[in-house]
Structure formats: structure tokens, C-alpha cells
Amino acid sequence: MSTDQDHVIWHVRCRPDTTADGHRRVLDLLGDFTPVVQPLPPLAALAQLRGAGRLFQAAPGRLAARFRIQALAKHGVDTHIGIADTWATAATASAHPGTSGILHLPGHRAVEQFLAPLPVRALHGIGPAQAARLEAFGLHTIGALAAMDETVVCRVLGGKAGRTLRDRARGIDPRAITARRMPESTSAFHAFDRDVYDPVLVRAALLDLVTTLGQRIRGRDQIARKLTLAVRFADGSTTERTRALPQPSAHTDDLRVTLFRILDSMAFQRARIRRLLVTVEDLRPAGEGPGTQISLDPAREDRLSLEPVLDRINTRYGRRLAGPAGAYRKAS
Structure with missing residues (x-):
């Protein structure tokens, strides 16, 4: 068995219609093939197949095919799986796997032949504005970017970004795969375009943030145990306060109640506020939380029953399309 399998990286993409539970099951299945799995929410993952080929007595492409069959049959x-020696190349390959659903690039020559003719916008990690700047200078393919002098690319895109993207176009990406669980905290912020002291505007901005965070952690099939509010004032000073939720939850209504209690406890009165940062913390898989309980509050039960519908609408058409009316009042 070839020793080049010691450096094989898989970039695994789930179909866009995959549920959060389906993504988590794919991560669990990857753990049967290698202990080095890095989740990439919402629907992707990286895996370092160090020595897995020798263990399973299978070449990288055949082993990936075995994984795809099991993911489809069991879950x-x-x-789609891209296989290469670097993160960026494997991620670019997984977006162009062909009819087999797997693209294996076993060496520098294969990487060069694959990347060179692709449009520069197909390079993993490049942004639309960066791609447009390169195209304006006549660099329309990844091969053209790879062949261009580094000094020129850095002038077009800036030093660090230029060097990073040119390296990725040449199949170079030093980032290591880090085994970890799904993220244990996540944040969202709102920066006002002027200093405000109107409590209605502040609460509207906070409701928008907590709606976004609730949808995000529900999409990851997680629940939060704590919530932190950090506030920056007009003079540049900041203050923050953390409160545990009465019980772990991902429901927007539960997060909102706790967040507004934190806000009320801060007693800002007419303080001028410049920026709000909300963090949901101590995230755990939803299965570790308490079962769903009937609250005997018809209004609350109606809101909870609507959450999955609103999540699907916002995922498909944009997160601000549906949600609590107060969340979408202009907070500026």
C-alpha cells in the first residue's frame, strides 16, 4: 500500500437539502474511518485519513466510495468527496466531483491539471470581489493566477490575501486538520450607524440577533446553556453580563426571555449604545437536553410549532424574510 495515503485529506460535502441530523450522522460515520474529523458547519467536514488506507486495505478512492455507499445506505x-494532499485543493475538488461523486487528485501533476483550467471563482476561499479584481486584470483561470508573479498578485489583492490565494492556486495550503466537536459557542453582533439610547431600537436589534442565533444553533442540532450580552458605549467602554438559561434550549423565545432579563438587569436607562454582541455558550447536542415539554401557554406553543417552518423559509430565501415582527424593525 502506498505511503502517500498518510497525507490524504477528504473534503466531504453533503447535499444542500441535508438536515442537521443528517450532517451529524455523516460526522459520526467519518469517525468510523478516522479519528481526525473537523466539522465545517453547516453541511461539510474535513477528515485526515492518516494510515486509514493500510488499515482498511483500500486505495483512497475506493475507501471514499465505501464511505459514500454507507452514508447513503445507512442515513x-x-x-460529494474531494481527495487531495491539502485542505483547499480537496475542497475545490469536492465541488467538481463528476458523476461518481468522488474526485481523487493523487499528486502534484493531477492537482495542476485539475486546477489550471477552472475559472478563478472556483478556487476554494476566494471571494466574489477578489475574483472580480483578478478578472479585471485578465486572470480568468486558476492556472493564470498560479502562473502570475507573486508581487503582482499581492498588489492586486493585498499582501496576505494575494500570497494565500496564489499558493492555493498552486496546490499549496499549510493548514492542518484539527479534530474537534461541533462549535461550543457562536456569536452575532449589531453595530448602530449612530449612538442610540432609544430602548425600542436596542430591543429590536437584540431580537434580530437572538433570532439569527436561534436559527443557527437549531440548524446545527444544538442547544445553549448560557447567553452573554456585551455592550459597547459611545465613549468606547464596554460591559458584559452572562446568565444561564432556565433549561438548555435553542428556541428563540427562550433565548429572547433570558437576553431581555440580562438587558433589564444592566439598567442602562439613557446610556448611548454603539454596538451589541450576543453570544450563546456552552452548546451541546440537542439530544443531551431535556425532552420537549408542554408549557400550557397556547401563544408560546404556537411560536414553537412555527419555528421549523420559519427556519426552512429563511434558509431558502434569506434569514430576514420570516420571524418575529419586532426583529425586523430598522435598528439604526
């Missing part, structure tokens, strides 16, 4: 999740 009903279709995946």
Missing part, C-alpha cells in the same frame, strides 16, 4: 445522505 440516506448523499455526499
